[in-house]
Amino acid sequence: MTGTFALLRQFDPASLHDAARAWRQLAAESEEADTRHRSQVNGPLRHARWEGRDADGAFYAMERNEEILQILKVEGEAASLTLDTVSERMNQARTNLLNALHRAEEWGLPVSSDGTVEMPPQDPGEQHDPDARTARQNTAILRGQLQERIDRALADAREASDQGARALGRLDANILARPRVFGAAAESAQDAKDVTEDLGLTEYIPANKDPQQAADWWKSLTPEQQHGYLALHPEEIGRLDGLPSTVRDEANRLVLEQQLDALKAGDPRGTGITYEEYNQREAAMRGLKQRLDRQDGEPEAKRLFLLGLDPEGDGRAIVAMGNPDTADHTAVLVPGTATTLESMPGQIERIDRLQSSALGSAQPGQSVSVISWLGYDAPEVDLSVAGRGRAEDGAADMRQFTQGTRVAQGDHRSHLTVIGHSYGTTAVGAAAAGGQGLGADDIVAIASPGLTTGNAADLHMDPKHVWVGAARDDNIRAATDLTLGPDPMYEGFGGNNIKIDTSGHSGYWDPDSQSLQNQGRIIAGQLPETVPKERRIDPNPGNGIGPNTRSPR
Numbered sequence: 034m035t036g037t038f039a040l041l042r043q044f045d046p047a048s049l050h051d052a053a054r055a056w057r058q059l060a061a062e063s064e065e066a067d068t069r070h071r072s073q074v075n076g077p078l079r080h081a082r083w084e085g086r087d088a089d090g091a092f093y094a095m096e097r098n099e100e101i102l103q104i105l106k107v108e109g110e111a112a113s114l115t116l117d118t119v120s121e122r123m124n125q126a127r128t129n130l131l132n133a134l135h136r137a138e139e140w141g142l143p144v145s146s147d148g149t150v151e152m153p154p155q156d157p158g159e160q161h162d163p164d165a166r167t168a169r170q171n172t173a174i175l176r177g178q179l180q181e182r183i184d185r186a187l188a189d190a191r192e193a194s195d196q197g198a199r200a201l202g203r204l205d206a207n208i209l210a211r212p213r214v215f216g217a218a219a220e221s222a223q224d225a226k227d228v229t230e231d232l233g234l235t236e237y238i239p240a241n242k243d244p245q246q247a248a249d250w251w252k253s254l255t256p257e258q259q260h261g262y263l264a265l266h267p268e269e270i271g272r273l274d275g276l277p278s279t280v281r282d283e284a285n286r287l288v289l290e291q292q293l294d295a296l297k298a299g300d301p302r303g304t305g306i307t308y309e310e311y312n313q314r315e316a317a318m319r320g321l322k323q324r325l326d327r328q329d330g331e332p333e334a335k336r337l338f339l340l341g342l343d344p345e346g347d348g349r350a351i352v353a354m355g356n357p358d359t360a361d362h363t364a365v366l367v368p369g370t371a372t373t374l375e376s377m378p379g380q381i382e383r384i385d386r387l388q389s390s391a392l393g394s395a396q397p398g399q400s401v402s403v404i405s406w407l408g409y410d411a412p413e414v415d416l417s418v419a420g421r422g423r424a425e426d427g428a429a430d431m432r433q434f435t436q437g438t439r440v441a442q443g444d445h446r447s448h449l450t451v452i453g454h455s456y457g458t459t460a461v462g463a464a465a466a467g468g469q470g471l472g473a474d475d476i477v478a479i480a481s482p483g484l485t486t487g488n489a490a491d492l493h494m495d496p497k498h499v500w501v502g503a504a505r506d507d508n509i510r511a512a513t514d515l516t517l518g519p520d521p522m523y524e525g526f527g528g529n530n531i532k533i534d535t536s537g538h539s540g541y542w543d544p545d546s547q548s549l550q551n552q553g554r555i556i557a558g559q560l561p562e563t564v565p566k567e568r569r570i571d572p573n574p575g576n577g578i579g580p581n582t583r584s585p586r
Contacts, residue, residue, distance in 0.1 A: 037148075037187050038130075038148035041123070041130055041187060046123065046127075049117070049120035050116070053120065056113040057109065057113040057257060059105060060106045060108075060110045063103070063105040064106050067103060067106070070095070070098060071099065071326065074095065075092070075095050075326055076326060076327065078092075078095075080327050081330070100294070103290055104217060104218055106264050107221045107222060107287075108204045108205065110225070110265055111203075111224065112204055114261055114265065115201055115232060118232050122190075122192075122193035123190055126186045130190075133182040136179060140172070142176055144183070150179045151176075152169075152173065152176060199231045200228040200231040203224045203231070204224060204228075205220075215294060216297070216299070217294065219291050228265075236266070237250075241433075244275025244433060245275060247274065247440075248276060248441065251273075251275075251276050251280070263284055263287075264287075267287040268284075270284040271285035271339075274440070276437075276441065277358055277441055278338045278353060278356050279338070279356070281338070281340045282338040282340065285339040285340065285341065286325070289322055289325075289339065289342055292318065292342075297315065313375065314374075317373065318344055318348075320377070324337075325352075328381075334355055334401075335355070335385070335388075337352055338352065339352055340352065341408055347373040347374065347410065348375070349408055349409070351404065351408050351434070352384070353384075353402050354385055354402065357402040358442055359442075359445065360400045360401055360402035361395065361401070362391060362399065362447060362448045362450070362556050362557050362558060363401075363448070364403045364404065365434075365435065365438075365449070365451045366380070366384055366387065366406065366454065367452065367453045368454055368455070369411060369454050369455025369458070369459075370412050371413055373407075377405065381405060382542075383542045385403075387553060389553075390553025390556075392553075393550075393553060394559050395557040395558075396557075402447075406431065408430050408434060409427025409431065412456055420516050420517075421516065425485075427463075428467050429464075429467070431460065431461070432464050432468050435449065435471045439472055448557075449473045450474060450476070450556045451473045451477070452476075452479060452556075453477070455480050458480070458482070461484065462478070462485045462486055465484075466484075470492065470493025471492075471494075475498045475499075476492060476498065477501075477552060478500070478521055479541050480502075480504070481501065481503065481513070481522075482510075482512035482515075482517045482518075484518050485517060485518045486518055487518065489526055496527040496528050501521045502551070504533050504537060504541070510522070523566065523567050524565075530563060530566050531551045531561045531562065531564070532551060534548055535547075535549075
């Protein structure tokens with residue numbers, strides 16, 4: 034006990050806090066270097082479509098560099114958290130010890146060099162004095178209490194030291210010298226989680242239910258705390274609606290790297306999925322990463338923000354082109370049937386074209402952000418047999434996302450348009466008709482099999498700002514009036530029909546088309562070119578109206 038007692042009395046928390054600050058600085062510099070590398074080196078080379086053997090070798094080396102920087106960020110924050118936590122706990126133990134020693138001095142109780150509280154010398158005459166014996170007994174009780182306090186302080190100090198040693202022992206000091214081994218980034222992420230358990234920390238992160246609460250919590254943190262949460266809890270931070278898009282992007286990119294690294298290093302056995310599914314998941318995540326990397330070389334207005342990621346099942350992802358927190362006009366594109374994580378590169382091409390079209394219609398100097406929202410489980414089956422379940426299951430999440438977009442914008446209110454395509458219109462309809470709606474300024478339904486409701490007025494917005502369009506030869510309209518709602522192209526639905534000049538089910542984003550231009554005008558707050566609503570024609574009066582009988586367009 035002698036060594037512990039002496040060390041604790043002399044403990045200075047400043048040295049550990051200084052070391053923690055140095056690790057935190059290393060983590061911050063690693064993050065900055067990673068961002069510069071992506072935007073100034075890797076991104077431009079990816080954007081230039083550099084290919085060949087030299088390119089493959091260089092990109093492999095660059096990925097290794099980025100992996101090292103990300104691991105340094107995570108482990109630097111873990112080391113900083115450990116040192117700060119141990120320092121605070123040791124300092125509290127020292128304060129408790131010094132308080133006990135002050136009491137001992139006040140009460141005239143000597144304390145030896147090993148921390149043992151002793152009784153003061155007894156006067157021989159006190160043995161026959163009843164009052165003196167009572168006082169001596171009381172002093173003995175105080176001595177026992179002080180000894181307990183000193184022993185507790187020493188035990189707390191030893192426990193903090195042991196926890197810190199265990200936590201720091203998990204961190205890999207040789208990461209810079211090791212050859213590339215897949216799984217290192219995932220291992221580092223697990224180490225960070227284990228560190229918090231070693232320290233017995235239960236850090237509060239709000240549930241993803243109230244975007245305003247999440248935003249207020251994030252703003253209440255110091256910059257150092259925010260960096261710590263981003264490095265050590267990226268999955269939880271990345272999914273919080275209401276947080277700044279830059280924060281969610283940083284968190285989700287780290288999650289993407291860690292999970293992709295784990296897939297490359299892992300084994301599907303024991304995961305509950307087949308080898309084929311395992312490989313498909315890795316390929317989907319790799320494709321998304323490459324698309325993000327390529328866009329890092331673009332101008333700021335074309336930068337991508339990864340606002341959500343979930344590789345489970347068919348996978349989900351939310352990607353914005355342009356920052357929705359600061360954009361003058363923001364659009365959310367909700368894709369339809371058979372859209373998976375593997376489809377995201379194609380969805381990014383669509384939001385790229387939508388953004389360019391909207392910028393062409395916007396006022397000079399205005400900015401536009403377009404988001405691909407695969408935040409629900411899109412159906413895999415033919416729409417003729419699909420029900421409303423998937424749309425209704427994702428409705429609350431979509432409402433929360435648009436609410437979170439508004440919260441993240443703060444006092445800056447962007448013009449918000451929500452666009453659904455195919456079954457995505459059904460998902461948009463279910464979300465807009467439920468709760469308090471989507472809070473959108475405009476809703477666009479492209480190639481809709483039904484919006485779950487029979488009237489545009491049910492979407493919690495002025496029907497004048499509901500826009501509908503479908504190509505003449507799009508077979509999707511055969512699914513209307515079945516299980517997903519009536520055909521919104523008919524005049525009884527309300528809203529407006531926009532002019533469509535493209536063909537098929539996926540041509541609505543063809544370059545230089547009026548279909549694309551009209552969507553862009555709506556996103557920019559301008560009026561699109563419209564066509565009259567369609568009328569139902571009953572070919573067999575008295576027998577009821579056929580579900581897909583319509584006037585020529």
